[in-house]
Amino acid sequence: KQEVTQIPAALSVPEGENLVLNCSFTDSAIYNLQWFRQDPGKGLTSLLLIQSSQREQTSGRLNASLDKSSGRSTLYIAASQPGDSATYLCAVKNAGNMLTFGGGTRLMVKP
Amino acid sequence: DTGVSQDPRHKITKRGQNVTFRCDPISEHNRLYWYRQTLGQGPEFLTYFQNEAQLEKSRLLSDRFSAERPKGSFSTLEIQRTEQGDSAMYLCACSRDNQPQHFGDGTRLSIL
Numbered sequence: 001k002q003e004v005t006q007i008p009a010a011l012s013v014p015e016g017e018n019l020v021l022n023c024s025f026t027d028s029a030i031y032n033l034q035w036f037r038q039d040p041g042k043g044l045t046s047l048l049l050i051q052s053s054q055r056e057q058t059s060g061r062l063n064a065s066l067d068k069s070s071g072r073s074t075l076y077i078a079a080s081q082p083g084d085s086a087t088y089l090c091a092v093k094n095a096g097n098m099l100t101f102g103g104g105t106r107l108m109v110k111p
Numbered sequence: 112d113t114g115v116s117q118d119p120r121h122k123i124t125k126r127g128q129n130v131t132f133r134c135d136p137i138s139e140h141n142r143l144y145w146y147r148q149t150l151g152q153g154p155e156f157l158t159y160f161q162n163e164a165q166l167e168k169s170r171l172l173s174d175r176f177s178a179e180r181p182k183g184s185f186s187t188l189e190i191q192r193t194e195q196g197d198s199a200m201y202l203c204a205c206s207r208d209n210q211p212q213h214f215g216d217g218t219r220l221s222i223l
Contacts, residue, residue, distance in 0.1 A: 004153070006153075034211065036214075041216075041219070042216050042217075043115070043202060043214040043215050043216040043217050044154070044202070044204075044214040045214075046211055046212075046213070049211050089153050089154075091153070096167065097142065097144070097159045097161075097166070097167060097209075098144065098156035098159060098167065098169075099144075099146075099154075099156065099212065100156070101153030101154050101155070102153050103151070103152055103153050104151075104152075104153050
């Protein structure tokens with residue numbers, strides 16, 4: 001059974017800092033890994049999707065890497081802004097159609 | 112692409128009552144998923160439809176839960192005889208085949 005863990009559970013940083021969020025998974029036989037953002041009381045917004053054959057994906061200030069063999073992914077956020085404050089969720093897709101999510105990292109960027 | 116719509120946004124009910132939620136997916140997205148999210152946790156998979164066929168069900172989906180997608184378009188999730196532990200956010204997602212899933216804003220269920 002796939003298990004996904006995200007560290008840290010919460011993070012508070014001053015505006016402008018670069019930061020790294022971590023995700024680890026137990027079953028390396030994944031099809032893809034996805035990073036989502038969730039604002040309070042809202043649904044999930046997809047940020048980046050990395051296929052199992054890829055090593056990283058970039059979108060603007062966000063960069064996600066994947067090391068499938070070690071069961072790890074990182075989300076790098078450059079030059080953080082208060083608007084980046086949200087919960088960031090990592091999810092993996094194995095065989096089958098469901099996503100398995102980590103518990104999320106609650107990020108607060110202080111002005 | 113008008114996004115995934117869920118109704119209601121918030122439902123408050125007494126323990127023991129039945130509740131039904133609705134999800135309207137993005138048009139022509141043939142796959143539809145239900146997830147449950149409790150406070151401070153990530154979403155957990157409940158069930159999955161391809162068109163009108165329910166193809167996967169989690170062990171979390173007890174016999175008090177039933178989901179339908181009668182015409183392969185909208186879906187309903189019903190919870191019978193609600194319990195305190197059913198309090199959660201219920202999220203609907205959809206996808207076109209094996210493409211990334213798009214999520215709605217969820218229905219928050221509060222059991223008094």
